[in-house]
Amino acid sequence: MKVFEVKLNEILRLSISDGNLLPFVLNRPWYDPKKDTGYAQLFTPALLKAVARAEKMLVQKQCGGTYLDGEICGLDFDPINCAQDEPDFYLYRIEKQTGKSSIVSVAWNEGDKELSTYRLLLVDGHWTLDGIKCTEKTKFNMR
Numbered sequence: 655m656k657v658f659e660v661k662l663n664e665i666l667r668l669s670i671s672d673g674n675l676l677p678f679v680l681n682r683p684w685y686d687p688k689k690d691t692g693y694a695q696l697f698t699p700a701l702l703k704a705v706a707r708a709e710k711m712l713v714q715k716q717c718g719g720t721y722l723d724g725e726i727c728g729l730d731f732d733p734i735n736c737a738q739d740e741p742d743f744y745l746y747r748i749e750k751q752t753g754k755s756s757i758v759s760v761a762w763n764e765g766d767k768e769l770s771t772y773r774l775l776l777v778d779g780h781w782t783l784d785g786i787k788c789t790e791k792t793k794f795n796m797r
Contacts, residue, residue: 658756658774659746661781665696666744666760669734676732681706683721698775698784704795705733705786736770736788756781771796 655663668675677685678693679702694702709728713719717727731738741762749757754776759768773785773796785796 655746656748656751656756658751658776658781659748659758661696662746662758662760662772662774662783663744665783666735668696669732670740676734679705679734680709680728682709682728695780696783698777698782698795701784701786701795708733708794731788733786733788733794734783736786736792755784 672691674686674689675693676682678690679697681702713721713728717725721727735741743762745761745764745766747759747761747768749759749771751757756774757771758774759771761768769788771787772783774781775784776782786794787796788794
């Protein structure tokens with residue numbers, strides 16, 4: 655695996671295993687900064703802004719702008735892995751690669767159509783997630 659694929663795999667696995675990461679990404683009120691293990695270094699500010707904006711818009715539309723107990727307010731899926739479930743493993747295909755950016759498509763099973771596409775950028779010597787395309791209609795900081 656290339657370095658950026660390793661970083662993407664780390665981020666996807668962290669979204670499954672760390673219950674505090676999604677509240678950080680979605681800017682939810684129950685995010686606990688004391689449990690933050692350096693999340694901001696994993697994402698560009700532009701991506702964080704795009705995901706938080708989508709979440710805020712849905713919370714406003716679905717629940718009047720406030721999270722309500724027992725109600726689905728906001729995104730009802732993990733915007734990092736683009737699903738409600740979690741796979742046993744991910745399959746990666748490099749779509750485009752330059753020295754400072756890469757586009758990677760991800761599928762869950764051999765032979766499956768890609769589930770999502772990611773853009774990573776090399777920022778200060780570290781690969782950072784900058785864009786996510788779940789479907790043609792669901793994109794965060796990607797065209």
